[in-house]
Amino acid sequence: MTPSPKQTLSLWDGLVALVIVALAVGIFFWQTAAAGTGDLEAVIAINGQTVETIALSSLHDPTQRTYTSLGYTLELELSSTAVTMTHADCPDQDCVHTGTITQAGQSIVCLPARLSVRLLGTGASAPEIDVVIG
Ligand SMILES: [Zn+2]
Numbered sequence: 001m002t003p004s005p006k007q008t009l010s011l012w013d014g015l016v017a018l019v020i021v022a023l024a025v026g027i028f029f030w031q032t033a034a035a036g037t038g039d040l041e042a043v044i045a046i047n048g049q050t051v052e053t054i055a056l057s058s059l060h061d062p063t064q065r066t067y068t069s070l071g072y073t074l075e076l077e078l079s080s081t082a083v084t085m086t087h088a089d090c091p092d093q094d095c096v097h098t099g100t101i102t103q104a105g106q107s108i109v110c111l112p113a114r115l116s117v118r119l120l121g122t123g124a125s126a127p128e129i130d131v132v133i134g
Pocket of ligand 1: 088090091092095096109110111112113
């Protein structure tokens with residue numbers, strides 16, 4: 001006996017719909033937790049060592065920070081909602097091309113200078129991302 005294609009299809013559809021709903025709900029809560037109720041915090045690390053932690057909510061006006069590492073100079077602009085690597089004299093410019101980060105869990109990494117900027121959500125549990133430094 002062959003199962004009716006219609007029944008097979010509807011069972012499959014139901015499973016797929018369940019998975020999609022579960023994923024959507026999961027992503028929604030994950031984003032809510034990450035983007036979150038808490039304030040964003042920028043953690044600047046050089047060579048794996050945190051050199052500065054800046055609570056973005058404390059910034060009323062965009063502020064510039066300059067960091068030097070391994071002979072490179074990196075300029076960071078921080079506002080209450082975003083962090084941008086505005087200028088760097090590293091050879092690959094990957095950090096500058098990363099652009100602006102606005103969400104907890106995002107990061108800007110400059111491998112030549114061994115500098116990383118991570119956004120963390122305070123208050124909400126942000127997904128932990130290991131520092132990636134080559
Ligand atoms: Zn760079």
